[in-house]
Amino acid sequence: MLTLPDLPVRPALPRIVDALADGGAAVLVAPPGSGKTTLVPLALAAGIDRRIVVAEPRRVAARAAAARMASLLGERVGETVGYTVRGDRTTGPRTRIDVVTTGVLVRRLQRDPELPGVGAVILDEIHERHLDSNLALAFTQDARGTLRPDLSLLATSATVASERLSELLGGPVLEVPGSPHPVRTVWCPPPVALQGRTDPRLLDHVAAVVRRALSETDGDLLVFLPGAAEIGGVSRRLGSVDATVAVLHGRLASRDQDAVLRPAAGRRRIVLATAVAESSLTVPGVRVVVDAGLARVPRMDQGRGLGALVTVPESRATATQRAGRAGREAPGTVYRCWSEADHARMPAWPEPEIAAADLTPFALDLACWGTPSGEGLALPDPPPPAAMEVARTTLRALGALDTDGRVTPRGRTLATMGVHPRLARALLDGGPVVGPRRAAEVVALLADDTLTSGASDLTAAWRVLRDGSIPDRARRWRDEAGRLAASAREADPAAPADRPAGERGPAAPVDRRSPAAPVGRRSPAAAGLPDDLAAGLIVGMAYPERLALRRADAGRSYLMAGGTAADLAEASSLGGTRWLAIAVADRSPGHANARIRLAVAIDEATAVDAGSNLLTTEDEIRWDDGELLSRRIDKLGAIPLAERAIDPDVNIRADAVLAGVKKEGLNRLRWDTDARVLRERLAFAHAALGPPWPAMDDGTLLDRAAEWLGPDLTRVRRRADLAKVDAGAALRRLLPWPEAARLDELVPERLAVPSGSKIRVDYRDPAAPVLAVKVQEAFGWTATPTVAGVPVRLHLLSPAGRPVAVTSDLESFWRTGYPSVRAELRGRYPKHPWPDDPTTATPTRRTTRPR
Incomplete structure (x- = not known):
């Protein structure tokens, strides 16, 4: 008989099991460390004869939860309790509890919404409001309503707006009061006002608080920081402390993450962690939490297709969640690096990911489910309409949606790849061009940003993985590349096998004067492309709008095909490269240019091949600084490739000059005395007599320039020609008839x-x-x-x-x-008449007497 630990959720287990009986649903709200992640699945497994699926928002949490439950059973992971995350699965024939990521659960639901063999689904830490969590909840609830009324569903969280979830699930809210152990709060605001959330003095302050906590308390410390960069900064500032400094973040290898979650003997530990340590796992030995008060969240620039990670104040709910880490094993203390007054001003809840993320995968999942708009689904947070339209536009360009927004067969294939639809497209279309295995290797590298380890040169990062110098990272990469290659073969069994390197043939010609066909299988001889061009082709096919050409005389600044400028870091080894295929770029708020994070050097032919759908030819006829510019430009998106002079139609030429006059003003014309006087007379006629006499102000004349000036502009090619135009003669075209015959009489x-x-x-x-x-x-x-x-x-x-x-x-x-x-x-001008009565005097132009 299994004896469960005496945690706060334990007395509530019978009530939870009863609420989920016979396909019931419920929302479980329990504080951090109460045992909801580990004890509830074990209790359900004892009463339900089918598998229990526990969905976690993060891979590290899924592995940790599985390991904890297996240890309670006295077993190894893979027996009664197993886990499945992308690229890593440990389960067996006796597995009753399968801990998965929410993304894995969504894929399973898409493959078979009945979830055969599953008796209950637990969506853990639903408060984090990730996109996959939204989809997993909506799809599971939809399946329960139509296919599986016997499927039990439990949503759990330490902090959540439970009423909304209860309404969506149609089940009760079950609250478990109390925490495993009390947690004391210590407020530690910075001693001086900081200049924004990126002020380096904040890291000084956090390090000082850590030293204070180390001297005032016992046990290990868990320090929450927004990202890996801040972890590195605080770690350097703690170099002399009498403790072991460890790190925990998403870029770590799974082996290193798991090592932090194992008990450690000897010296005290200071674990510097990102949000991955907020929930669903216990860092053994921790009695103290130091919270910097910041979170890093994604922000998507929908217009440019660029994202950025932005540092924001964490929510009060997140602060509660983090503080709970200190009381999981014993009474603890949380040191908050802000004031109690600042705490009251923090947002109550974290912003849902759906509010600012790239919704392309989300929109594809909805379309595959048969609900492109999401209408009728139990979505906790509705998707923003503008972001959804951008996502649908992208999917239509990939061939994943038809014009009515319904998923196409190609779209269903892209959705099965387990990567972003853009990467899935590059895998399927790029494999026949560069070789299936190489395409899979590059896509695997692009799909997991922990594999590049901050490198800016994608090809260099690829070679590091190939040589196996970082074994754990190389193993994960090879496994994922193998999975992707297998998925591509399954999607297209007729795809050609890899060709040996070095067999590169001539590239197929590209007609730049018309839009080219998609790359696809146009040039199979390119399978022998060198690594950089092969990688660049895959990157360019995934992100054609990020193909980039170095701007003239701009050093490390590039123009991307999407029209946004992007800058390379000074330290990047790619400096001086003329063409880049940019894999990762972001644009911070307030900055005009994007920052290039990861790219690969390519040549123009590869850029044209990868971005063939962006090839256009435009005729540019415009007035440019006193000259008529007439040229035909071949472009890759916003990037000019080649140009040649043309002689446009005379009317088109006149329109361009007219636009130049409107921009530069009427002073470019020849205004002699007669022209000026005529304009002034007509202006007076308009003021005194009104219509149909025309107004003569600059705005009106420019608005009507085509009427009175157009015929004279057909001969203009440069500013000197413009200065020859007789403005007076041109103005007469505006004279109203028949009133114009009386101009000299009236004015x-x-x-x-x-x-x-x-x-x-x-x-x-x-x-x-x-x-x-x-x-x-x-x-x-x-x-x-x-x-x-x-x-x-x-x-x-x-x-x-x-x-x-x-x-x-x-x-x-x-x-x-x-x-x-x-x-x-009269004394000054005695020779001129000065009569007493001027009204009767004779007018004269002369003097009164000769000189």
Whole structure:
């Protein structure tokens, strides 16, 4: 008879087993360390004669949970309890409890939604809100409703919004109070204000808190940090402590991860860990948790197809989960590297992965399930519509979805590969080109970022794995490559076998003047490509929009086919390479350029071959800095490949010049006096008379430029030609007919004055035309002249042509203003007439007597 440990969940086991009887469902909420991950499956296995599937969000958690349950049974893993994760399976014919990752469970459901032989499914740590967890919950619940009403389902978590889950599952919430042991909280805010979450002084502070905790407590320490870089930084700062510093993160080999989870004797340990240590596993000996208060989450730039890992404050639920690690085996202490006031401002729950992730695999899974939109499924978090549309667009480009969003046979094949649909496409289409095994090796490398160990040169990382210098990593890579190669053969049994290296033949020609066909099997002779080009072809087929050409005079900056600039790190060995196939790039918020994390050097022919679907030919006819540019450009996405001059149709050429005029402005035209005066007269006509007289402001003229300027632009090729265009003659095309015949009558260019002179009217101010006339030539005018009913503003001049008065009321001026002007000027200009009554005097352009 199995004796289970005395953990908080143990008294609740009968209640849990009863809730799941006869295909029941429930939500179990129990604190960290309560035994829900290990004791509940064992209890269910005792009452259900079929297999129990326990789904964990992480591989390390799945292996750890299986090992813990096997130890409670006094057995080895693979007997009653086994596990299955991608690339690693330890089960046997007697296995009753199979601990899997949520991704493995989703694949099983897709293959056979009835889950034959399975009596219960446990979705552990559902609070982490991963995409696969969402799908596993939705698909299992859908299968229960249609095919397997006898299948029991339990969702478990230490911290979760249980009401929503209870509603989705249609079962009760079962709460287990209490923790295995009490945990004391110590608040340790930084002594100085930090400049953002990447301030290096934060690592100084965390290291100081670790030293303090080491001196104040007993037992091992578990330190939560957001990523491997921060783990390295704190580790260096702890170099002199009297303890063994160990690390635990997702990039570690499984052997090294498992070693941290085994009891250690001797010196105290400080385990520096990422979020992988938050749940479903116990780090033996830990009595103290130091929490930096940060989490690293993915952010997807949907427009550019680039993601980034962003450091954010953790949620209060995550802080509770982390703190619980300290009380699993004995009373413990959590040192929080922030203040209690900051804690109150933290978000209550972590953001669901679905809110910011690449949804391409998610959308394909939904389509394969027969619900492309997810409607009707028990999804805890709905997918964002914009991100789903980007995902569907990608899947249509891969041939995985038809135009109605339904999955195609090719899409079902891609979904069985167990990798991202982009990588599955590269595996299937690239295998016949570079050789199936090499394609599988490269895809295996791309699918697991722990294999590259921070290298920026993918080919170099590939060679390291081939030579086996890192045995555990090489073994995982070879196993995964073998699995992928087998999957590809199963999907396409007619695919050719690998050809020996060195048998490279001439590459098939590519017609760059038209979109090329997909790569596929166009050039089987390329199986003898050297490693870098073979790897580049696979990378380019997976991520064609990341094929990149070095920008001219830009050093380590590249332009990707998708249109985004990307920069190589200074230390990268790929510097100076003209073409790259970029496997991993990210763009941090606030940065215009992406950062190249992993790439491979290629040549132009390989780039064109890999990105053949992006090949286009565009005619570019535009006005560029005073010149008409006319060329035909062959492009790979946004990357120009070749160009040649063309002589476009005259109307297309005129349109390009017109666009240039609109951009540079009307001053590029020739505005002589006649043209300027005509424009001013027409502007006045529009202001005084209104339509149909046209407005003459820059905005209106530019908007209507095609009407009045277009015919003159057919002969323009450069700025000098533009300066020859007669703007005045062109403007006359805007004159309204028949009103245009009366322009000189309505808005005369000159006005006759009493002396007989015809003087030009100044229409620069459309509200008030101006006439500059000498006082003596205006004698006899008793009323102010008008133009189109608008009084003219008279600038009355001295005999020397200098203004002496401005008036729009000539009668008033003769009566009140003229006497003072006469008194002031008649002594200065005695040869000119200065009559007492100017209204009856004879106007004249001459003096009163000869000189």
